[in-house]
Amino acid sequence: MAEPLGALGIILVLLVVGGAVFADLIASADPNKIAPRDRFLSPSIDHLMGTDQLGRDLFSRVLHGGRIALSVALFATAASLAVGIVLGLIAGYGPRWLDNLMILVFDALKSFPTVMLALALVTLFGPSLTAVVVVVVLVNVPGYARIIRTQTLALKSAEFVTAAQSMGAGAGRILRVHVLPNVIGPLLILASMDIPVVIAIEAGMSFLGLGVRPPTPSWGAILNDGFTAIRDTPWIAVAGGLPIILTTLGFTFLGETLRDVFDPRLKGRG
C-alpha cells in the first residue's frame, strides 16, 4: 500500500481524535440540550450539521459521539487483548486437553455471526455499553488467543526456554520474558487494525438501540435518529454516518500502512 494512504489515514485519525478531545472547545453547544423550538433545523452557520428531532446541535453531538466511539474502542480492545493474552497463554502452556477444549470453544464462538451474538448477548445484559464491550471481547479474543497460543507452543520447545526452565524459572517469568516480547508487536498491529471493526460494532449496536443509552451522543444513535426521519430531514443520517465512514477509513488506512511497514508477514490476513 502506498504511503500517501497512510498519511491520509493519520490525517483522518487526528481529525477524529482532535474533534473528540476538544469537542467542548470546537462546538460550543451542549450536545444534550433539548430545544423544542429548534427541531429539525437544516445545516447553517449556527448549526453546522443542523439539529435533530429534539433540537439538539448535531455537530456537537457528532464530536461528543467521537469520545464515546474512541473510548469504547480503546477500552474494549484493551480488554480483548488482556483476555486474549491470558487465554492464549493458558491454551499454549497448559495441558493438551485444555488446549483442545479452548480451541473448540473459540471455533464455536467464531461460528456465531457477530450481530447474532450481539443480539443474543443483549438479552443477557440489556442494552448497555457493557454489552458492547462483551461482544467486542467475544469477537476479538479467539483471534488474539490463537496468535499467542501458536507462539507459545512454538516457544515452549525452543531451546532457550527449556534452558530457562531447567534453571528454575517459573512459568510466569518464562511467559513474561520469552513469550510476550515475541508476539506483542504483531498483536498490537492486529489490534490496531481491529479498532475500526470495534468502532463499527459500537455504532451498529447503538444504531439498533442495543448499545449506548440515550441521551448519550453516539454516532450509531444519531444515525438511528436520522434513519427514523430520513424522508424529511436527511442531514441527520448524513451527520451520523459521515464520522463512522471517516473514522473507519482513517484507522483502516493507518493500520494497513503500519502493518505493511512493520510486519509484512501479516499481509493478506483477512
Place this chain on the structure above:
Amino acid sequence: MLHYTLSRLGLAVLIVSVAMLILFSMIYLIPGDPAAVALGPRATAAMREALRVKMGLDQPVWVQFWNFFINAWQGDLGNEVLSDRPVSKVVLEQLPYTLALIAGGMVWSVALGIPLGCWAAVKRGSLADRLVGVLSVAVIAVPSFVVAIYALLIFAVSLRWLPAIGAGEPGDLGDQLVHLILPSIAVGLGWVGYIARMVRASMLEVLEAQHIRTARAFGLPDNQITYQYALTIAILPTITLLGVGIGQMLSSAVFAEIVFARPGVGKLVYDAILTRNYPLVTGAVLVTTVLFVLINLIADLIVGALDPRVRSSL
C-alpha cells in the same frame, strides 16, 4: 474423500454442540425468572409455578441443558412466547428472505470481485492495481449499516430509483428482485473488496508457479493462462473465504432487513428482542449458527471436490 467428509462433518457437529452449550448458558444466566418474564406482571404465583414445571425450570441445570440439547438436535427449539408457535417453524418461515438477500449480495460481489482481483493481479503495480487495492480496503472498512442507510438515502429517498421498504409483492419475481437490489448492495459491498483482495493475492502466488511458466512457454494466449490455468487454482482459497463471508453477510443482513424493513431472520430476532421473546432469539441465533457452520462445511467440501489433488488424496 469419505474420510475427509466425515472428519469435517464430525467437527461441524462438535462446534454446533459447543455453540448450543454457550447459548444455553446465556439463557440460563439471563437475570430474572423466565416464567415470570413470559407471563408478565399480572400472573399469579401458581401460574408461574405451573409454567416453570412446563418449561422444565424445576429440574437441575444439567437436566435442563440435556433436554435443550436433545430437543435442539431434533429441531425442537421450544415455542415462542407471544403466539406459542414452534420457534423452528417461525424461523424457517423467515429464512428464505434472508437467504435470498445473502445470495443476492454474494452473487454481485463475486461477479465484481473476482474479475477486479484478477485484473489487479495481471496489472500488478499499475495505477489500476493500486486503485483496486485502495477501493477494496475502503469498502471493507465501511460498516454495512452505514452503506445501507446511505444507499437508502441516495437511491430510494433522493433519486427515487428503487423502492425503499419491503421485499416486494409475493409471487411477483420481478418486483421481488427490484426490492432486493438496495439491500444486497449493502450486504455485498464490503465483500467485493474482500474477494478482490483475496483473488489478487492468490493469483499473484499462482502466476509465479512453474506450470504457468510452462504454459507461457507453450505459447498459450494470455487470457487462457490467466482465466483457465491460474484462476482455477487461485479461486480455491476464495471459496473457503466465501464460506466465512456468508456468516458475516448474515450479520449485515440483520441491518439490511431492519433498514429496508424486509422480512427475514435478522428482523425476526430484532423484533423478538424488543418484545423479550427470548426462545425466539436463541432459536433464531442457533439456526443461523447451524446454517453458518453448514455453509463452511459445504465450502470445504466444494474445495475438496474442485481440487483434484484433494479429491484423490483423501
Place this chain on the structure above:
Amino acid sequence: MTVLSIHNLNVTFSTEGGDLHALKDVSFEVPERRIVGIVGESGCGKSTLINAILGLLADNGRVSGGEMMFQGRDLSRLSPREMTALRGPQIATVFQDPMGALNPVISVGRQMTNIQYRSGLSNAEKAERAVAMLRRVRIPDPEAALARFPHQFSGGMKQRIAIAMALMMEPALLIADEPTTALDATLEVATIELLQELQAQIGCSVLFISHHLGVIAELCEDVVVMYAGEVVERGTTRQVFNSPRHPYTERLLDCDPARQSSRTRQLPTIPGEIPDLRARPPGCIFAPRCHRRAPVCDTPPPDEAVQDGHKARCHMVTP
C-alpha cells in the same frame, strides 16, 4: 544451416542496486538437427538465456544488445504476439521440475489439446495426436491417461508427459532446461535415451541445459560453457572436453564427479564465488578465481579461436 544463431546477446535487469548485466556478449549457434549442450554452475545465466530466447524475461529485464536469429528472424525484435505464436509450435521447452511443470487442476488430456489450439485440428484429432504422442513416450494406457491429473503420475512419467507435450507440435527447436536433474539416475538415463530417440525421429534441434557433465558428454554434439553470464568456451563436445582451453572449463572438468572416485551427483564448486554482476570488472570475469591469472587479465579478453569452431574467451589461450 543453423536453426538458432545468437550473436553478442546482452541482457540487463534493472534492480534497486543498479543495472544487473546478466548476459554479456553471448554468441553461439544451434545447427539443424544437432544437440547443443549448455553447461555451467547455477547462476551462470542459463535460465536468463532461456527466458531471453523465449521472450519471457521478467518485467525488469530487457535485451540490451545483440541478436537472436531464429529461422531468419531476430527474436528480440518480434512483437509479443509473434513471439507467442512461435512458442510451442516452433520453440518448445521442457523444464527442470516435472512436479511443478504441469497444471495441477487441469487434466493431462486437456492440457495437451490446449497447446494445439493453433493447429486447426478438430478436438477428436487433437486428442488422437495427444494419445499418439503419449504412446511414443511410453505412457501406459495413453487413452486413459488423458483423463487423469498430473499428481496421479510418477515424477518420471510426468517428465515424459512434459516431453510429449513439447514435441507434439514437432518444433524446430527444443529447449531442455535440466530436464533430468530432478530424476534419479536410472530414470535419467531412460529419459535421455528417449529424448535422443525422439530428436532423431522428429529431426529437431535441441538446446540442452545441464550442470551434469556426463549427460552433456553423452548426449550433445556441441557444447557451450557459460560462466557469470558469458560464454567462456564453445566447440564440439570432443574439442571442449578433450582439450579444454579456458581455465574455467579445465576446473569444471577437474571437478566432475565422473572423473573422481567419490560418488557425488552434486558438482563440487570451484573456490570463490561468481562476482556481483552489477559491477562487472573491466577485464576477464573469471580472473578473481583463476589459477592462471596474469596482469593482462585486467583487460577485456578476446574470443580466441583455438580450432575451427572451437573458441575460448581468454587471454591465456595458446594455440
